Amino acid sequence: MSETVQALVAAGVRAAIGAHTRAQDAGRTDDIVALYVPDAVLEVPGLAPVEGHDALREAFKGWAPAKPQLHLVSNTVITSWTEEEATAVSDVVFFQRGESGWAVQVVGRYDDTLRCQDGAWRFRRRTTTYQA
Template structure:
């Protein structure tokens, strides 16, 4: 794969990751769902895997913010890249805003698989782990 293609893939992957965090923090559930393939899978510790658009929609509706929140996703490394599939690992810190200010709630990692569908990069699988 050419360097230009690798850069293009990495740019697409990072755009999906950023759009996901911003839509989730704003409570825009339908935008989050639209970032997944129709057969997408979400794995979160302590839960059975959530599958498909309907399952992902229900999960994110249940997690809709009730106060300001922020997912800071950083250190994204694209670990494999092809023209139609890619994987990446990112670190994430989740903050909530309370009376004294922003406070970190958890630190974790996303292991993501992406697929390109009709020219658009989408999440196919997100596995979240929490760091102790």
Template sequence: MSESLHAEVVAGVRATLGAHTQAQDAGRTDEVAALYTSDAVLEVPGLEPIEGRDALRQAFKGWEPTRPQLHLVSNTVVTSAGENEATAVSDVVFLQRGDSGWTAQITGRYVDTLRRSDRTWRLHRRTTTYQA
């Protein structure tokens, strides 16, 4: 893979992850669901895997914010990159604003597999783990 193609893949992956985070924190459920492939799988500790875009849309609808929140996704490393599939690992801190200000609720890690079709990168599988 050429350096320019690798850079393009990394930029596309990061753009998708950023768009997901911002849409989720704003409660834009349809935008979040559109960032997944139709057969995507989301694994969250304590839940059965959520499979398919429609099921993901319903899950994210149930998780729409009721008060200000932020998922701070950082340290993203693209661990495998191909022309149409890539994997990435990112750290995440979930903050929520309450009466006394912002507090960290969860820290964790995302392991993502993304696929590209029609020049658009979409999440195909996200596995979430929480840090103690």
């Protein structure tokens, strides 16, 4: 694969991850769901896998922020890629703002598989693990 294609894949994957993070922190459920392929799977510790747009919509509605929150996603590494599919791993720290200010709630990792459909990168699978 050419360096140009590799750079385009990396940019597309990182853009999808960033868009997901921003939409989730803003509680924009429909924007989040639009970032997933129709048969996508989301795995979160302690929950049954969430499969498909309808289930994703219900899950993210239930997780809509009740108070200010912030997911800081960093150290994203694209671990494999083709022009149609890519995998990436990222670290994530989840903060919520309470009465005494911002506090870390969760430290974890995202393992993502994304597929390029109609020129846009969309999540096929996201597996979240918690580190602390």
